[in-house]
Amino acid sequence: MHLLFYTALWALLSNLVTAKSVIPKHIPRSVLPKRQTTIKGQQFPSLIDATTEDLVSGLEQGLFTSVDLTTAYIERIKEVNNTLHMVTELNPDALTIAAEADARRANGSVIGYAAFHPVLTSSLTSGSPLDGIPILIKNNIATDDEMNNTAGSYALLGAKVPSDSTIAAKLRKAGVVILGKTNLSQWANFRSDNSTNGWSAYGGQNFAAYYPFQDPSGSSSGSGVSSSLGLALAALGSETSGSILSPSDVNNLAGIKPTVGLTSRYLVIPISEHQDTVGPMARTVKDAAYLLQAIAGPDPRDNYTSAIPNNGSIPDYVAACNFSALEGARIGIARNVIDLSSDNSTPPVLAAFDAAVQVIRDAGATVIDNTNFTAYEQWLSDNNETLVLNADFLVDLANYFNELTFNPNNLHTLADLTNYTHANPLEDWPDRDTAVWDGALQQGWNNTDPRFWPAYQADLYYGGEGGILGALDRNNLDAILLPTQFSPSIPALVGSPVVTVPMGFYPSNETVVLEQRGTLVETGPQIPFGLSFMGRKFSEAQLIGLAYAYEQRTLIRNQEQPYLVPNIELADVVA
Numbered sequence: 400m401h402l403l404f405y406t407a408l409w410a411l412l413s414n415l416v417t418a419k420s421v422i423p424k425h426i427p428r429s430v431l432p433k434r435q436t437t438i439k440g441q442q443f444p445s446l447i448d449a450t451t452e453d454l455v456s457g458l459e460q461g462l463f464t465s466v467d468l469t470t471a472y473i474e475r476i477k478e479v480n481n482t483l484h485m486v487t488e489l490n491p492d493a494l495t496i497a498a499e500a501d502a503r504r505a506n507g508s509v510i511g512y513a514a515f516h517p518v519l520t521s522s523l524t525s526g527s528p529l530d531g532i533p534i535l536i537k538n539n540i541a542t543d544d545e546m547n548n549t550a551g552s553y554a555l556l557g558a559k560v561p562s563d564s565t566i567a568a569k570l571r572k573a574g575v576v577i578l579g580k581t582n583l584s585q586w587a588n589f590r591s592d593n594s595t596n597g598w599s600a601y602g603g604q605n606f607a608a609y610y611p612f613q614d615p616s617g618s619s620s621g622s623g624v625s626s627s628l629g630l631a632l633a634a635l636g637s638e639t640s641g642s643i644l645s646p647s648d649v650n651n652l653a654g655i656k657p658t659v660g661l662t663s664r665y666l667v668i669p670i671s672e673h674q675d676t677v678g679p680m681a682r683t684v685k686d687a688a689y690l691l692q693a694i695a696g697p698d699p700r701d702n703y704t705s706a707i708p709n710n711g712s713i714p715d716y717v718a719a720c721n722f723s724a725l726e727g728a729r730i731g732i733a734r735n736v737i738d739l740s741s742d743n744s745t746p747p748v749l750a751a752f753d754a755a756v757q758v759i760r761d762a763g764a765t766v767i768d769n770t771n772f773t774a775y776e777q778w779l780s781d782n783n784e785t786l787v788l789n790a791d792f793l794v795d796l797a798n799y800f801n802e803l804t805f806n807p808n809n810l811h812t813l814a815d816l817t818n819y820t821h822a823n824p825l826e827d828w829p830d831r832d833t834a835v836w837d838g839a840l841q842q843g844w845n846n847t848d849p850r851f852w853p854a855y856q857a858d859l860y861y862g863g864e865g866g867i868l869g870a871l872d873r874n875n876l877d878a879i880l881l882p883t884q885f886s887p888s889i890p891a892l893v894g895s896p897v898v899t900v901p902m903g904f905y906p907s908n909e910t911v912v913l914e915q916r917g918t919l920v921e922t923g924p925q926i927p928f929g930l931s932f933m934g935r936k937f938s939e940a941q942l943i944g945l946a947y948a949y950e951q952r953t954l955i956r957n958q959e960q961p962y963l964v965p966n967i968e969l970a971d972v973v974a
Contacts, residue, residue: 431957436968438462445968446471447629447960448682451689454632455528458504463973465497465504465531469576471972472533475965476579476630479608482963485621486630487538487602489579491545496576500531503574510574528689530574535625535634538580538602539587539668540677542567550668551585551599553826554819559805564666565698566635566677573693578631581621587642588618589670589792590820592834595919596620600826606919607650608961609904609926614919616645619680623650626680628965633681633690639670639788641887643678644931647899648883651927651956653684653946655691656887658936659894660706662691663698668799671791672703672846673855674891682956684900684947688716691939707937714940722951724944726763731770731870731879732756739776740885744912744922748882751903755930756880758952764945770874772889774865783857784892789839790846790854813839862892867933878945879933886931895935898942901955902930925959 434445439462444453457463473493476486490496503509510530541548541564549555563571570577582602585594597605597620605620607613608628615624619636623646626634636643638656647654655678662677669675679690697704697711707713741749760766772778793813800810810816817836820826844850863869866889870879883899890897905926912922920926930949932942950956 431960433957436970438970438973443969445629446475447964449629449632450683451528451532451632451686454532457969458531463969465500465576466494467969467972468531469493469497469533469578471967471969472578472631474967474972475628476625478965478967479628479630479963482606483608483624484603484605485582485615485624486535487549487551487580487582487599487621488546490542490577493533493576493578497531497533500574500576504531510572527573527693529570529693531576532574533576533578533631534570534690535578535581535622535631536567536570537583537619537622537634537636538599539583539637540564540566540635541666541668542577546580548580548668549599549601550587551583551601552820553600553823554808554810554816555668556601557805557807558803560666561802561804562666565663565700566667566694569694569696575693581619581625581634583622584617584620584642587637587639587668587670589639589788589835590833591831593915594831595914595916597919598831604918608963609649609651609959610920610923610962612918612920613923613926614649614914614921616649618642619646622680623647623652626682627651628961628963629682630965633679633686635677635690635694636680637667637675637677638887638891639674640784640891643680644883644887644897644899644929647680648929649927650680651901651959652680652682652899652929653687653901653950654678654680654899655687655939655943656890656897657691657695657939658896660701660703661695661896661937661939663696663701663704665698665700666799666802669792669795671788672795673787673791673858674894676894684898684943684950685717685720688720688943688947692716716940716943719940719944720947721944722948723763724941724948725759728764728877728945729875730759730764730766730945731874731876732766732768733772733775733870733879733881734769735771736775736881736885736889739779745882747903747905747909748884748928751928752880752882752930755902755949755953759880759949762948762952766880767874767876770870770876770879772866772870774861775889778861778865778889781857781861783854783861785838786842786854787846787851787858789842790844790848790851792839793845794847858892862889862895866892867895868893868935871935877934878938878942881931881933883929883931886933890933893936895933896937896939896942897931897933898939898946899929899931900946900950901927903928903955904959925962927959
């Protein structure tokens with residue numbers, strides 16, 4: 400296996416002829432200068448560094464149009480997609496939508512925030528910063544257009560939905576150019592016990608870009624890789640337990656896993672109504688905040704959004720990006736989670752974590768160690784979360800199938816889907832098993848059964864009093880810190896929010912460790928890792944502020960670059 404792996408690795412590196420391929424021998428620990436291009440005689444950031452505000456400024460100055468920007472992103476995707484497989488399809492309407500945005504800008508009618516946020520607790524009433532800006536979305540977020548919504552399976556290829564998902568509709572109202580759909584771990588990593596992150600039958604094997612054959616993590620794998628390379632301003636992912644945070648962790652991104660209920664799940668292919676959420680993955684905290692601003696809010700078709708406080712009012716997440724936000728904050732560390740979860744690969748992560756804690760102290764925060772998740776060790780050997788996810792999946796998947804206006808394979812239940820997968824060679828069964836589904840079917844009861852309630856109450860204890868919520872309350876904390884690789888599981892149980900930001904990189908001499916199938920690099924030189932800020936439900940604005948204040952003091956993201964970077968820039972298109 401190892402000989403084949405390195406033979407393939409050499410072949411990959413030998414054939415990268417259109418994109419920049421750089422594998423640095425030493426990790427620079429100072430911030431690298433931002434890459435620049437020249438458009439109409441003016442310096443402009445490379446698309447791997449360009450922020451929302453950079454793009455809006457360029458559009459308003461007339462340096463380029465939305466059509467130019469969309470074209471550049473499309474060409475960048477084409478340049479690297481055959482190597483990394485992060486985008487499953489491009490929106491054939493993207494350039495038309497971009498031209499409509501250009502027409503609005505030309506006649507002074509840029510879409511305003513009020514058009515898509517009638518209940519916004521801020522003064523953001525001018526033009527939408529996302530009007531005419533391309534965004535990629537995960538291939539489980541439905542769009543009522545020519546694109547497919549497959550969860551990475553041929554089972555849903557050609558299926559039709561009755562409308563846009565609420566998330567897609569909100570993006571359109573904000574003027575966003577929905578550029579395409581990103582690859583994902585098939586069925587959001589809820590099919591197999593022996594598959595790989597980033598693999599789907601429909602999209603192939605996605606790789607991350609900081610080391611050859613890098614595990615992109617999952618399940619929002621393609622969204623993470625696309626955002627890391629500047630293939631759109633940012634991307635949307637979905638999370639049940641780790642699927643935004645983990646790909647953000649290893650792709651050097653800021654990722655926001657919102658409170659369950661802050662963003663609608665209507666017509667998002669589900670796992671669990673109790674844990675699923677949709678959120679942004681971007682290269683900066685502020686870019687993620689702009690995108691969250693566009694997609695958050697109540698939806699009568701998702702009753703979990705009725706829990707949004709203040710009658711559905713949405714805070715100003717962009718204004719929360721305050722350099723001084725750490726001053727006076729009380730921040731905890733769940734030390735027992737670190738101690739119980741660490742292994743031989745974590746010393747570089749823990750060294751970076753200690754350095755991050757010092758930055759946070761120096762910024763004026765009070766940091767309190769050992770604010771532990773008291774039931775964490777007990778949770779490690781508990782299976783109630785599996786029972787809850789299985790029970791939800793049996794119902795929620797069937798509900799999604801029943802929403803379809805065209806169901807090409809006549810799927811109505813998980814049993815139908817399992818039978819289809821076993822019968823279709825393109826689904827790579829039995830090499831990639833259906834053990835997760837088999838377990839759900841064998842469980843034999845769903846979330847309407849009396850057995851569901853005690854399992855769900857156990858989850859609420861492990862995430863609540865025995866987990867994140869109890870630790871916050873007992874210690875009067877604003878947030879709790881963990882390395883991101885340890886942060887997703889407990890907040891997932893209670894649907895509480897987490898914001899991750901880049902914290903560091905493995906050293907240049909780090910031993911390459913492959914995942915269980917021996918085909919992806921799980922740990923290796925220059926692979927990124929992140930820091931998580933974890934808080935109470937609907938505390939996104941506060942967490943965004945804390946994460947932004949840390950990010951701006953460290954600029955960790957800019958200390959490394961991917962080994963594979965697209966060449967195409969806006970200047971090539973405008974010229």
